[in-house]
Amino acid sequence: TVYPSIDKxxxxxxxxxxxxxxxxxxxxxxxxxxxxxVSKILNKHKSWKAIAIGDEPREKxxxxxxxxxxxxxxxxxxxxxxxxxxxxxxxxxLWEEPFGRSSLEAGSxxxxxxxxxxxxxxxxxxxxxxxxxxxxxxxFKEIQKLILDKKYLxxxxxxxxxxxxxLINDNTKIMDIDRTKALKPIKKFNN
Numbered sequence: 001t002v003y004p005s006i007d008k009x010x011x012x013x014x015x016x017x018x019x020x021x022x023x024x025x026x027x028x029x030x031x032x033x034x035x036x037x038v039s040k041i042l043n044k045h046k047s048w049k050a051i052a053i054g055d056e057p058r059e060k061x062x063x064x065x066x067x068x069x070x071x072x073x074x075x076x077x078x079x080x081x082x083x084x085x086x087x088x089x090x091x092x093x094l095w096e097e098p099f100g101r102s103s104l105e106a107g108s109x110x111x112x113x114x115x116x117x118x119x120x121x122x123x124x125x126x127x128x129x130x131x132x133x134x135x136x137x138x139x140f141k142e143i144q145k146l147i148l149d150k151k152y153l154x155x156x157x158x159x160x161x162x163x164x165x166x167l168i169n170d171n172t173k174i175m176d177i178d179r180t181k182a183l184k185p186i187k188k189f190n191n
Contacts, residue, residue, distance in 0.1 A: 006108050012161050013084040013110055017045075019143060020086045020111070022053040022079060022102040023093075025061065025070075030092030030116065030134055035063035037139035038090075042067045045147055051086070053079055083109035087153065088146055090114045092134050093121060100124040108164035112156035114142045126163045127156065 019038055025031040031052065038050045042065050049067040053074060071078075083089065089106035090113075091097075097119035104124040107113045114129045115121045122128065129146075131138050146153040 006105055006164060008108060008164055009084075012158070015087045015110065015157070016085045017048040018082075018086040018088075019048065019050040020053065020082060020089045020102075020106065021050070021091075022089070022106075023091070024056045025052055025054050026056040026059045028093070028095040030090075030094050030139075031056070032061060033092055033134060033136040033139055034090050035061060035068070036136035037143065038068060039063060039065050040136075040140050041143050041147070044144075048147065051082060053082065080105060080109065083111060086111055087157065088112050088114065088143060090139060090143070091121060092116050092131055092139055093118045094134055095119070097121045103128065104165065107160035110157045110161035112146050112153055113160060114139065114146075124165060125160060126165055127159045129156065 019041070021031060021034045021038075023029045023031070035052070042048060042050060049069065051069045051071060053071045055072050083106045086106070089102065089111040091100055091103045092114070093100070093116050095118060100115065100119075100121040101124075103113045103115050103121060107125040107128075112129065113125050114131060115125070116131050116134050122130075129142050131142065146156070
């Protein structure tokens with residue numbers, strides 16, 4: 001399997017008190033649980049804000065908070081810029097994710113990443129924070145722990161930044177080796 005890949009950035013970006021959810025804003029992705037949890041976090045921690053990146057025309061939610069912003073679908077460059085600024089990313093998927101590009105990219109940009117253990121999500125980041133249950137209470141608890149313990153938050157951010165998985169250069173080498181093996185002519189031996 002060759003995974004989707006990312007480019008590593010060289011310098012740890014300047015972080016803000018920003019929490020990100022990126023993907024389809026639906027129940028299968030756990031958006032409703034994220035929005036409930038983050039609304040409580042924002043009520044408790046006035047210096048923090050949150051951004052939900054994406055949309056979902058088939059499901060409608062009415063989550064409103066003056067520091068919870070919705071971007072709709074934005075370009076990949078804009079998403080990466082938000083990951084550079086954010087401190088925490090949450091991917092609480094309920095369905096069996098084939099992969100999890102948002103957690104891969106967020107971790108590579110120095111985010112502490114909270115994920116469920118669904119599908120391919122665990123394969124996207126070297127040191128995730130796993131949700132024991134996919135509930136708004138559990139999401140709240142894990143975000144709260146990061147906000148209250150700044151050393152823990154920084155340790156998670158730096159580890160993810162320094163140890164990204166699935167780099168383009170590494171995966172390209174794997175593909176080159178596999179291609180060479182597949183195309184290498186088989187030598188015939190006569191006995």
